[in-house]
Amino acid sequence: MSSAEFHAMAAQAISEVGAVLAALAPDDAERMCDEILRAKRIACYGVGREGLMMKALCMRLMHLGLDAHVVGDMTTPPIGEGDLLIVSAGPGAFSTVLALMGVAKASGSRTMVVSAQPQGQAAQQADATIFLPAQTMADDQTAPTSVLPMGSLYEAAQMVFFDLISIVLRTKCGQTPDQMRQRHTNLE
Numbered sequence: 001m002s003s004a005e006f007h008a009m010a011a012q013a014i015s016e017v018g019a020v021l022a023a024l025a026p027d028d029a030e031r032m033c034d035e036i037l038r039a040k041r042i043a044c045y046g047v048g049r050e051g052l053m054m055k056a057l058c059m060r061l062m063h064l065g066l067d068a069h070v071v072g073d074m075t076t077p078p079i080g081e082g083d084l085l086i087v088s089a090g091p092g093a094f095s096t097v098l099a100l101m102g103v104a105k106a107s108g109s110r111t112m113v114v115s116a117q118p119q120g121q122a123a124q125q126a127d128a129t130i131f132l133p134a135q136t137m138a139d140d141q142t143a144p145t146s147v148l149p150m151g152s153l154y155e156a157a158q159m160v161f162f163d164l165i166s167i168v169l170r171t172k173c174g175q176t177p178d179q180m181r182q183r184h185t186n187l188e
Contacts, residue, residue: 012147013156020134020157021164028130029161033168035112035128036061039084043109045071045100046088049151053158054088060166063180064173071100081108089113090154091138092120101125116154132157 001009036042042061046054054070061068069076071085079085085104087097092115101111101122113126116136123129134154135146146153170180 009147013153016134016146016148016153017156017160020132020153021161023133024161025131029165029168031128032112032130032165033172035084035110036066036086036165036169037172039110040067040082041077041079041084042066042068043071043076043079043083043085043104044068044087045085045097047094047096049155050088050090050158053155053162054086056159057086057162057165060162060180061169063183064166064169064175065179065183066169079104079107079109083107083109084112085109086112086114087122087126088158089115089120089122090117090132090134090136090151091115092117093122097122098125114158132161 042058044054044058044061045051058068058070083104085100087100089097097113098121101113104111105125110127111125112128112130113120113122114130114132115123116132116134117123117138118129118131123131132154134157135148136151136154148156166180170177
């Protein structure tokens with residue numbers, strides 16, 4: 001592959017991520033921020049690469065000083081009334097996502113699903129859904145539209161969207177970038 005071909009592919013990938021973000025419903029970012037800010041405690045979960053993006057979101061929520069945890073970590077406390085479980089189910093559902101949503105609902109917690117399939121089983125069971133209209137592994141073989149493999153377009157859009165959400169939350173909380181930076185770990 002030539003340098004020109006590589007750069008053209010990179011431009012295509014960046015354009016695709018931008019198109020996903022441009023297609024977001026106007027109130028999705030506001031809805032996500034409102035749900036996060038009204039929660040006492042936030043738990044984040046996803047599988048595979050989506051799980052990595054959920055960990056990145058959780059890290060930014062922690063940088064904002066919010067009580068946020070990754071499901072599965074040994075130090076994750078229980079959730080209950082007034083808390084929020086945020087899960088990712090790009091293709092519509094995963095068995096672990098559905099099970100955790102059931103636990104959260106039974107404990108009195110609210111649930112939010114980030115998904116590329118707003119009619120999927122997880123979205124239908126959630127209190128709030130954020131729709132990222134991107135190719136995932138649910139549709140990469142039947143109607144491939146992205147230069148990126150499998151579900152990478154969805155995951156790349158998540159990463160940018162979640163960092164944008166952290167900027168909106170930072171503004172809503174009246175914080176500065178330096179305040180967020182002060183909460184970054186020094187144990188690296």
